Amino acid sequence: MDLAPREEQAMAQETVQRFLADRYDAGSMARAPMSLDDWRALGELGLFAFLLPERLGGMGGGAADVMFVAEAFGRSLAITPLAEGVLLAGELIARGGTDAQVARWAGRLAQGEAILGFARGGTIEAGRVSGHPGLIRDGMAAAAFIVALDRGGVALVAAEAPGVLRRPVRLVDGSIAAEISLDGTPAELLDLLPGDFDAAIALAELAIVAELVGAMDSLLDQTVDYVKQRQQFGKAIGSFQVIQHRCARLYVMLEQARSMLLKAALDECVAVTAAKAYVCDAALRLAEDAVQLHGGMGVTDELAVGRGLRRVLLLSSLFGGGRAAREALAA
Structure with a gap:
């Protein structure tokens, strides 16, 4: 193949x-x-x-x-x-979406002119949504929210619609989310077929897994370069067998994660869940080890590995993280 x-x-x-x-x-x-x-x-x-x-x-x-x-x-x-x-x-x-909804958002999404947020929670009655969906990534910059409702259905809500309240919250990676609540906010229901929502979620989760694999690759490269240069007892610490073994284990984790990502891209759905179940934890382990191998500087904002760990912390927790994926596989 x-x-x-x-x-x-x-x-x-x-x-x-x-x-x-x-x-x-x-x-x-x-x-x-x-x-x-x-x-x-x-x-x-x-x-x-x-x-x-x-x-x-x-x-x-x-x-x-x-x-x-x-x-x-x-x-x-x-x-x-x-x-x-x-x-x-x-x-x-x-x-x-209706033809009107597609026309409204197609060009703006394609040109990067609009960002849409995603949240879960709330109920709809007579075309108005109420509830507290909670944190929405990039919610302060979002032009609209896609809300998966508690009793089924997916609603499209304009960010500036009446009844929308949002408060900025800084996340661990430095991005700004919004904690939102909806109070009788006008909304448009999307006419989705069975399976449409799960397929869309799987595509988003695949992107998150791929980002994690890319981050693992970057953090491992930075770590290997560092241990080749860092001197201790007159030698580069990368010459010590214990460090070599540790880096080798991280390399194996990366390649296993990459293999699962490739399978997920080919098979989707169940394979995406399996990849997420492994990669979320593996990426976090690799990022933590990368920071440790950099020593005290690794936890500071001066080095990319420290910032990379915070990015991995966020990505590995999205959509329930690896734990939610394992629970889905066991169900």
């Missing part, structure tokens, strides 16, 4: 890598969320159109396309709303 990227996948991955390399280095990786100007610039390059469904005017990017792009973001430790703000939102609107 040929697992090499197709030409268009390689071009999209290279676009992300070159774009981020021009703007971020070890001193700025994961220091702050990507600016809205940079996000729009990626939209102008056609990256989001490459990933979005055809009904939204995109190229109908599949799981493998998402994997290559998201892994490139993860390797640069970029803090972006890709998984929920583009992939999940775009998939749900394309599958269950």
Whole structure:
């Protein structure tokens, strides 16, 4: 089986890598969320159109396309709303949105002009949603929220609609979420078929797993470079057998995670859940070991590994993290 990227996948991955390399280095990786100007610039390059469904005017990017792009973001430790703000939102609107809703959001999502948040919670009555969905990633910057309701159904809520209250909350990786509550807020229900919601969630989770694998790759590279240079007892600590064994174990964890990611991109659904169950924990273990191998400096904001650990902490907890995935597999 040929697992090499197709030409268009390689071009999209290279676009992300070159774009981020021009703007971020070890001193700025994961220091702050990507600016809205940079996000729009990626939209102008056609990256989001490459990933979005055809009904939204995109190229109908599949799981493998998402994997290559998201892994490139993860390797640069970029803090972006890709998984929920583009992939999940775009998939749900394309599958269950009216023609008017599609027309309203297609161009804005493709151009990076709008970010949509995702939350769970609330009830709807007579077209109005009430409840407390809680924290929404990138919720302060979101133009609208997609809300999975408690009793089933998915609603689209404008961020500036009456009855929306949101309070900024800084997350562990430095991004700004919103704690929201809805009080009789006008909403539009999406007309989803059975399985549509789960398929959209699986695509977002695949992107998160790919970001984690990219982050693992980056953190391991930084750690190996560091132990080759750090001197102790007149030798590089990377020459000590115990350090070599530890780095070897981290490499095995990375390659196992990458293999599960590839399987998830090919099989989706159950394979995505299995990949998430392993990769969330493996990425956190690798990030923690990377920090430890850097010594006291590893926990500071001076080195990318410390910031990378905080990024991995957030990504590995999304959608319930590895624990929720294992519970789903056992059910």
